[in-house]
Amino acid sequence: MLTYDLEKRGKKPLYEYLYYCIREDILQGNLKAGEKLPSKREMAGGYGIALITVENAYAQLIIEGYVTAKEKRGYFVNRVALAETQTMPKNATPTTQKNTPENSSASGRQSATAAAASSGSQSVQEAQASPPAWIDLSSSNLRRDAFPFATWTRLMRRIMEDREEAFLRKPESTGVPELREAISEYLRKAKGLCVTPDRIVVGPGTEYLHHLILQLVGPGRIVAVEDPGYKKVGQIYEAHGLKCLHVPVDENGLIAERLVGSNAKLVHLSPSHHFPTGCVMPIGRRRSLLSWAQAEGAYLVEDDYDSEFRFDGRPVPTLASLNDEVVIYMNTFTKTLAPSIRIAFMVLPTPLLQRFQEKLFFYSGAVSSFEQYTLAAFLKDGYYERHVNRMRNYYRQQRTKILQALSLSPLSERVTLEEHGAGLHFIVKVRGIRDDEKWLDRLAREGIRLSPVSAYCYGGQEKYRHKFLIYYGDIDEESMKRAFEIMART
Amino acid sequence: MLTYDLEKRGKKPLYEYLYYCIREDILQGNLKAGEKLPSKREMAGGYGIALITVENAYAQLIIEGYVTAKEKRGYFVNRVALAETQTMPKNATPTTQKNTPENSSASGRQSATAAAASSGSQSVQEAQASPPAWIDLSSSNLRRDAFPFATWTRLMRRIMEDREEAFLRKPESTGVPELREAISEYLRKAKGLCVTPDRIVVGPGTEYLHHLILQLVGPGRIVAVEDPGYKKVGQIYEAHGLKCLHVPVDENGLIAERLVGSNAKLVHLSPSHHFPTGCVMPIGRRRSLLSWAQAEGAYLVEDDYDSEFRFDGRPVPTLASLNDEVVIYMNTFTKTLAPSIRIAFMVLPTPLLQRFQEKLFFYSGAVSSFEQYTLAAFLKDGYYERHVNRMRNYYRQQRTKILQALSLSPLSERVTLEEHGAGLHFIVKVRGIRDDEKWLDRLAREGIRLSPVSAYCYGGQEKYRHKFLIYYGDIDEESMKRAFEIMART
DSSP, X not given: OOOOOXXXXXXXXXXXXXXXXXXXXXXXXXXXXXXXXXXXXHHHHHHTOOHHHHHHHHHHHHHTTSEEEETTTEEEEOOOOOOTTXXXXXXXXXXXXOOOTTHHHHSOOHHHHHHHOOOOOOOOGGGOOOOOOSEEOSSOOOOGGGSOHHHHHHHHHHHHHHOGGGGGXXXXXXXXXXXXXXXXXXXXXXXXXOOOGGGEEEESSHHHHHHHHHHHHOTTOEEEEEESSOHHHHHHHHHTTOEEEEEEEETTEEOGGGGTTOOEEEEEEOTTSOTTTOOOOOHHHHHHHHHHHHHHTOEEEEEOTTGGGBOSSSOOOOSTTTOTTTEEEEEESTTTTOTTOOOEEEEOOHHHHHHHHHHSTTOOOOSOHHHHHHHHHHHHTTHHHHHHHHHHHHHHHHHHHHHHHHHHSGGGGGEEEOOOSBSSEEEEEESSOSOHHHXXXXXXXXXXXXXXXXXXXXXXXXXGTTEEXXXXXXXXXXXXXXXXXXXXXX | OOOOOGGGGTTSOHHHHHHHHHHHHHHHTSSOTTOBOOOHHHHHHHHTOOHHHHHHHHHHHHHTTSEEEETTTEEEEOXXXXXXXXXXOTTOOOOSSOOOTTHHHHSOOHHHHHHHOOOOXXXXXXXXXXXXXXXXXXXXXXXXXXXXXXXXXXXXXXXXXXXXXXXXXXXXXXXXXXHHHHHHHHHXXXXXXXXXXXXXXXXXXXXXXXXXXXXHHOTTOEEEEEESSOHHHHHHHHHTTOEEEEEEEETTEEXXXXXXXXXXXXXXXXXXXXXXXXXXXXXXXXXXXXXXXXXXXXXXXXXXXXXXXXXXXXXOOOSTTTOTTTEEEEEESTTTTOTTOOOEEEEOOHHHXXXXXXHSTTOOOOSOHHHHHHHHHHHHTTHHHHHHHHHHHHHHHHHHHHHHHHHHSGGGXXXXXXXXXXXXXXXXXXXXXXXXXXXXHHHHHTTEEOEEGGGGOSSOGGGGTTEEEEEXXXXXHHHHHHHHHHHHTO
């Protein structure tokens, strides 16, 4: 029996503290790979705590890849790789296990995948032509009344009055200091990511930040992207003459061993919530990736695009918090606030920061100072955190409503639901379709727009046959019911 | 004697109509190269109009390179080249002269250069370290109280109230339609440039637009830039792995014949007001450049960065108005409004627009919708035009004050003034300096910051020895006097 002093948890919720203790034991090697954890009941009984507390702690360990649940057999510790060459992150000590790129995904992660696979909020198919749709499930639509308009405009007015002098200054090329400080503080509080403001670079959208990154990496290089994945990233690099390597994704995310010998200098990935399949990259694979990058002098771009909308458990810790020497952390406010606000940011590792200052110092800041100051105040005064919490609750309820509608609809007999623990879409596999494209065409003629997972694939579409994304953010229940009925008889 | 029916001028000012008539005769070949124009007095007497009217018309013809003034001899028609292969611009008919890249600059333009060479408003040396300066003449500082803050914030509030729904829409990749329409209208009225809104692409600064252009041109290409010139442009292209060809500039701007055989696919230039020397490219050289581009399938990027601030005569017509098939017209609101407002735009030729739609459709708009709508209203309601007029008057007065201060200062004995018909800086040549760098160092130690023209050179600095830029936009007269005194004894 594991013995932790639960009194020492301080202000942490009980389940979170329990999760930390077990994680630490796995990282320290006190809990060895393959070892069986106490059952949830044993654990709850032993400490005299609620079953739900243990369930939450285990769920988090499963999502993050420390533990695997095997049906009817129990919970088992995964192999957690750590490279010999890797600098030690503060919260980790090397285990004694050998490190090969694949030994982590060798342990089955079916149930973890089931708990974690889910959704996303990016759409590639903007150029797709189709008849006017009365319901669009193919791309992320924020809820109409979601944006805290009154607060935002109040802050804007305050900024206009207080910061007149800032209007006549060119914004710093990496963003105004106030905003970078506010982002640094937010990352610390919300993601447990500690970075100094000088490592933060603000830009008008993630696309712009990719422009900067590709200049740091240099022309002619190979960039690895996820397949399936967010195609826009590959398009940006290819439009600049870099070569894209499409690395397949399995239930643990990007298959790290495919990078060996690839000569890739940059890898773009969404480890906390893969787009579009929704899987979470387990700790073992994360470690393998980091070791590979460290050995190759490559950089990983961690696209944390909708990590704010994870509904179960705590947010998944960032790759950057494991090793900030090889990870470029990237996120945007466009997805959480409003599509018209073009502010994103990245956190550069020290060597790239230096290269930025040497090579790219000449760039002007590209985001209007005015909106930068407004966002800084919005973050600093706690409005952003409250907004994200409110939205998370809204989306959780919305998801429940929509899933309930699905389960009660005639479509439910033809559908397997892929999990939906996060993000603004989930994935359904629909049986009884002969040809996906023709089915989508028939739906389009009925005014229903839907994206297949295969639209995000570079190859291997076969694996994703009959799978579709359903964005539910701004869909009302009645329309959704009607769409499910039409889908059922199509 | 030329006979024009001045009654037909409609609403045009007399001098402008006279300028048009003579220009048309030159373009039609009715006035041949080398032909002498009537003297100003003859012309004024013949029509019974004021001498100043003729002077203004001739000055404009000289600035634009149609005519050369030869001291004590009179006004002579220049050779105006037009390529056989070139599509005909609406307002031009081919002359019978032969077309060689250099036959336009063969005709001397000393006096035209004297009338037109002047100033600019861009600084490259942002990364330069120097002790705190009490006077900074090295970069463009807009006048503190210049920005129409009250109007701008009032429009912003109106937009916030009226356009709430726009907040939740992603801005179009080329800019919101309202802004593109307003820009199209502005270009027509202010520059006589007729372009449909769909050819306009809005971005957060000219640097961003260059990012788009280089993707349209493709990697590995050769880009020609002016030497001396605005170095940032070359830096952007080089950071993306394109090769930069530095083309020398003479008193007529970029030397077109140097492009022959260069294989350049893109040429960046500032024909209406070369940065930093201030010269205006005459019509002959413009035609040569356009023919070359047309024959080579190359594009010319016309950077019209401070054409709003030309103090004498009408604005110089744009290159784009001569041939919109090979010219990308580019301008920014950052220089005229406020450095914190990051909105620039370009006008794409049809073939590039098509390539944009095929290759770069996936980009999101990178300028916040909110500021786009505000600027659209600012343009549409006429505030922008009024603001630019007000600023032009202010800068004209400011320039007169500063030049007067110079002429009365002890420095005047050591200084030759290079012309100052436009822009926010002028150039002085200072005698009695042995080593420019040491002189600048000594001034820096006295708290005076100044840029040498050679800072904008890639080679051939010798030609620009002892020449310095003086930005006067936000400098008060007393400080300027003090600075001139210190410079005089340094």
